[in-house]
Amino acid sequence: MAFFSHKPPVRYVCTCGELKSITRIYFCRHCSAIRCGFCVSHEVDARYCHICLENLPVAEAWMKKNCCSSCINCPICQLNLSTRATTVKNKEPVESTEKDDGKSDKNDKSEKSEKSESKKLYYLCCFNCHWTSRDVGIPDQTSASSPWPEFENPHMTRLNELMEYYKAVSLYDKTINEKKQPSIRRSYAHLTGMSAAMVRRKAGFSASSQFSLPSLQEAKKPPKIKPSIPVSNIKDLPEEIFTASPDLKKITTLEQRLGIPGLQCENIVNLKPCKKLLLTKRSQRCRECEHNVTKPEFYPSSIKFKIQLSAYYHIPNISIKKCEPLQQGKESDLYLHLINPTPHQITVNLLPFDTEIKKQQQEQQQQQQQPSDVKLPTSGESENSDDAKLNKTRKIPLKIDYLMKIEPRPIRIEFTGNPLLPESPIILPGRDDAAEYDDNNENQNFNDDKKVVVWRKGNQAVIKFPIQPLDDLKTGDDVSIGFVMCHTYINTIIQDKSQQKINHQVKMVLTAGTVE
Structure with missing residues (x-):
């Protein structure tokens, strides 16, 4: 990381x-x-929603605009809001018919007594920034599962009109293009015993019409829409914007504005909570x-x-262990850490970067020029005849690899160092999880060159080789080198259970460090 x-x-x-x-x-x-x-x-x-882990089908996700119906984002810090409950005492007047003892009055009035009842209300709260739904005037809900009010885009009517207009335009263009395309008339008399005109007449369509479907005959033009009117006079900015010092705590950030693209509030007070977007697998x-x-x-x-x-499950992992101080035109040792992630023993060879590319191009040219079927002249034909000369010039390649025609994009990088790669191969045993706790596994004999392999344990090895930065480098410039890692790979596919051993080549670019 x-x-x-x-x-x-x-x-x-x-x-x-x-x-x-x-x-x-x-x-x-x-x-x-x-x-x-x-x-x-x-x-x-x-x-799905990564908060409530609700899995939605495609149609339902489109209807909900790829948003979760139960999870809501905080408009300040973009974290999930939690529902909190609070108790409110509700005072309701209750009429009482009790009369005072020893007193009789014609105009008896009912006395009112107050009866207190507790009521639960729910609101949204963020445990990170302590933002609540009460800060923006959202009323509390009486139920925790009830939906919270949604704030619609004030320009939604205009957006719906534009969407319907462009849908009609695309449908009209598609219908016109289908009319312009000539249809190929085929004869079905050999199948039904009737001509194509009789088949259309029997189906209820016109026999002479080329396009009998009403959707193609009647191409409705898109309805007219009110065009946008450009505004030339723009209101001047208030004078306070140039004189008063802005309070950055009250102004929304770019992330907060883009969180609600329909509103894009300028002040934090006007921010509204938005629903959590769905994630995809x-x-x-x-x-x-x-x-x-x-x-x-x-x-x-x-x-x-x-x-x-x-x-990283199939290709050897190479990382830089350490590198000696780099100086202009002087050799420095580079230590690389190699790890074999496969359970099979592999052999790794480091080849020059440019030489390997030229070698592949030469092999491709040799395969294309190699003859596979050449007709020799018979006794009746002389070597100087036209047929013999034509047969000599015929050269059919044995196998044409069409995938190799797509050349990879050139790597736009300049190497600023020359690596002196080791010629001896490096053997890496297969990965064994139990071998990490076995101390006897360190005594492995692979006849390694001690000048190349300096450390080995299990499926790991550390190698070293010198690199030489260029003479024209300056202090602080990066030293980058390149080589081709050729390793053996045993491919086991379910369809073909036999193990296929191939030599796989990977081009690598390393940044060893900076010039001191």
């Missing part, structure tokens, strides 16, 4: 060219590729193979996932 609001020092390169941390990318097991938030499609599975699909990358549980109270293919 230390780098949540800052640029992370270790960033993985997505297939689309975006630089993301490992917590913000996904790994598609079917494509064996990294996907970020721009490479997946989002689908809303459920709409969404599933994400890979845009390439359309398989699910994440799929949460349907119930709002559950935080589990049915499918969770985050990258």
Whole structure:
């Protein structure tokens, strides 16, 4: 969380060219590729309120304008309001027919006695900023479950007129476009024994009309609406706004105004409580193979996932342990911490960034130029004949990978350091939760190069290699390096139960530190 609001020092390169941390990318097991938030499609599975955990269907959520009917936000601090009860004594006059003893009067008047009764009233209160509904004049309710009064937008009538007008315009344009499109007349005589005109006449439509539906024949023009009138004369600001010092405690902030977009009050006294907006549970699909990358549980109270293919479950996690002081043109050791999240043993190799890109381009060119079916000239054909020359020039590639035609977006970053990457591979055993408490597990023999691997425990290892900042850097400039991490990945898919071992490559960009 230390780098949540800052640029992370270790960033993985997505297939689309975006630089993301490992917590913000996904790994598609079917494509064996990294996907970020721009490479997946989002689908809303459920709409719910995170306060009362009420799950609403789509139609009901639209009717309620994606708001919860029971939870209300505080207009000051945007937290949830609570309902508090208070007791009020209600005094009601009661007539009494009792007469005074020893006195008789013709005009006897009834005496009134006061009878006190307690009554409960409910109001809204915020436990954070101590705002109450009584501050803005909202009357108390006699029941805790009764709905609170809603404040409508004063411009709602005008907005409804505009919405109806533009709906009519879109319907009119759609009808006109459908009329302009020529229809392809097909003959259905071989199916029913009647021509198309006879079928239309039997159905009750006109036989000569191209469009027989009344909705297409009668395209109603949208009704006229009162246009907005521009105002040239604007009222002058009061003189107090330039002379009097403003009280910021009484003026609303930008967040408070946008919390109620229909009112947008300028003073805190005029703020009204608003309903809590609904949250959504969404599933994400890979845009390439359309398989699910994440799929949460349907119930709002559950935080589990049915499918969770985050990258930190499948790709080795690399973090910077420490780095020696960086100086211009001098080598400094960089310590990286590697963690294997998979239960299988993997091998990690660090390759140069630019060399790997050129190597892939050369392999693609060789595959496209490799012949697969070449017809040799027969004994009756001479090598100098036209057919023989034509057969020699025919070169059909063995396999064309159409996915490789979509080249990733170039990474717009300049490396300011040259890493001297180790040539020996790094072996990381599989993750074992019980091995963390086993001290005997530290004695592992993988024939490591002691100059590269300086520490190892379980599925973790710390490696070091020197980096050299460029000579033209100044004091305080960032030193960024890049390399390609090639690691083995064992893919186990439900459809294909056999384990598939592949070499997966991930491009990485690291910010080692600043020049001292």
